[in-house]
Structure formats: C-alpha cells, structure tokens
Amino acid sequence: MTSAIIVAAGLGTRMGPNVDKLFLEVNGHPIVSYTWRQFELAKEIDEIVLVVREGMQPAFAELAEKYQFRKQYRLVPGGKERQNSVWNGLETLTGEIVAIQDGARPCTSQELIAATIAGAREVGAAVAAQPVTDTVKESRDGRLVERTLDRSRLWTVQTPQTFRVEIIRRALAEVFKRGLVVTDDTAACELVGQPIKLVVSTQPNPKVTRPEDLPYLALLLRNGQPQGG
Numbered sequence: 001m002t003s004a005i006i007v008a009a010g011l012g013t014r015m016g017p018n019v020d021k022l023f024l025e026v027n028g029h030p031i032v033s034y035t036w037r038q039f040e041l042a043k044e045i046d047e048i049v050l051v052v053r054e055g056m057q058p059a060f061a062e063l064a065e066k067y068q069f070r071k072q073y074r075l076v077p078g079g080k081e082r083q084n085s086v087w088n089g090l091e092t093l094t095g096e097i098v099a100i101q102d103g104a105r106p107c108t109s110q111e112l113i114a115a116t117i118a119g120a121r122e123v124g125a126a127v128a129a130q131p132v133t134d135t136v137k138e139s140r141d142g143r144l145v146e147r148t149l150d151r152s153r154l155w156t157v158q159t160p161q162t163f164r165v166e167i168i169r170r171a172l173a174e175v176f177k178r179g180l181v182v183t184d185d186t187a188a189c190e191l192v193g194q195p196i197k198l199v200v201s202t203q204p205n206p207k208v209t210r211p212e213d214l215p216y217l218a219l220l221l222r223n224g225q226p227q228g229g
Contacts, residue, residue, distance in 0.1 A: 001046045002117060003095030003165075004039045008032055008060070008103030009053045009078025009085045021208055022103050023059065026218045031208055033063055034106030034221060040069045042110045044117050045099065048073040049092055051085040081181055083188070087172055090165065097121065098168065099160040100185050104208040107220050108160065112201055116162035119197035124167045126197040127186045128158040128205060155198060158205050161185045167194055 008022055022032035039045050048071055052060055057075045064073060074092055078085040086100055097120055099113055112128055119126025132154040137145045161184060163171075171188035175181075182188050186196050204220055206213060 001095040002044050002097040002099070003093045004042075004045045004048045004099045004101060004113075004160075005086060005089035005093075006032075006035060006039065006048060006050045006101050006103050007078075007082060007085050007089070008035075008056075009051050010082075010104070020056075024208075024214065026106075026214060027221050030063065031106050031217070032060075032103045033067055035101065035103050035108070036063065036069060037067065038106070038108055038110060039099075039101065039113065040071050042113045044114050045071070046095060047071065047093075049076055049089045050074070050103075051076050051078045051089045053078055083172055083175055083182055083185075086168075086185060087176075090169055090172070093165055096165055097162065098165050099162040100168075101159045102207050105159055105205060106208070106217065107203070107205050108158075109203060109205075112199070112203075112205065113160055115199045116160045119199050120162040120164060123195045123197045125161075125163045125186060125189045125194050126199050127161045127184075128201045129155045129198045130158070130201050131155055157184060157186065158201055158207070159184075163189070 023030045039048050050060055050073060052075055054077045060075055076088050076092055079088055097117055099116060116126040116128055132151045136149045136151050136154060138147050138149055140146050168185060171192050171194060174191045175188045189196055206217065208217060
C-alpha cells in the first residue's frame, strides 16, 4: 500500500496576520483542494493523511464532502515543527511507501507523484527537484557578495518527497535524537546516509508563500497544468 501525507498545519505567516493561505481561493476553489485532488486522482495512492492545525478538522471534512473526495483519508493534528507534523502523520500509516506533500503546493502533477514513488521503490527515497539555472551568490551578512557557487551541482527541491516508510521513520528518529530542526524531509535522510533520487520536475510546481504568488498560481491552474506531467 502507498500512502500520502499532505502537510497542511502551517500558519502561513508570510501571507499576513490571520490569513490561512490554504483556504485562500484561486479561480473559485481553496488552494488545498487542488493539492488534495491531485492525490485523490493519483492511482498509485491508496490512502491520504492530512496533517492539520487543531480545530481545523471540520473545515477539511467539509472540503472532502464538497469536492466528493472518496479515497480513504484521515485528519491528524500537526506539531510544533514540520518534522513533528510529519511524524504525527507517519504514526497513522498503513502503507509501505509514503509521499509527503506540502499542502500549499497545488500544481503537483499525478505523473510527478508516480515518478517519486517509483524512485522511492528503487533506492528508498526520492524528491521532486529542478536544477538551478540562475547564478547563485553566497553572502555572509546579506549585504555583500562573498562568492559565487557552482550552479552545475545545485538543485532546488520541492514535494512530493517520497520514501519507504521505515526509512523516513528511522531518519526522523535521528533528527529528534540529535535535537535538530530540518527544513525538509530529505534532509533527515542525509543524516543517516540514505541515498535520495532526484526526480526532475519538468513543469511548474510552485509553493504558495506570499500574496504575489497567487496570480501566477491562478494562471497555472486555469490552464489545467496540474493534470499534466
């Protein structure tokens, strides 16, 4: 069985105070409904776990009813950090493979979901990613350039980040043991020496973080981009 964890417990503070970005409407539908729908339609996914803020469970249950999501799902409370939220989701899984997805990344295609699952089956962990094309500078103080990095070796990572369940559990256990906070799930795998396959995301797969992201997102979703590869 293959499971999905949709991490939807963040506060989205960069959108402004008292704004739940996941429920902002784009083209008439909440952002998170697009994300959920892609995993609802992905034939490789058997069950969906949504990690949500305490008190938001009724809102997500209403979404499932409104959009007629029929795939088995569970609502799990989030934790203090992303890694805690993911761990809470892992505790409820029955699958052997898990795809972990940002709730605010609604343009992920079903083909990309499938490709990361295949990568995880192959090497144990896989991540949607794109090679860096811009020149990247490093600055120690945020004011002056210190050096130029070799972009040929740099990738930006996205979600899904997909794993054999026992591997991501072991990796996160190491994070907690060391008292660390990691910015994404594959960073935990790096701590335990787990190989991670890069799966090239060939289509736009943005994460919504700021108000200025919404017009671009609306264009992508209006053109039906999430249905493609």
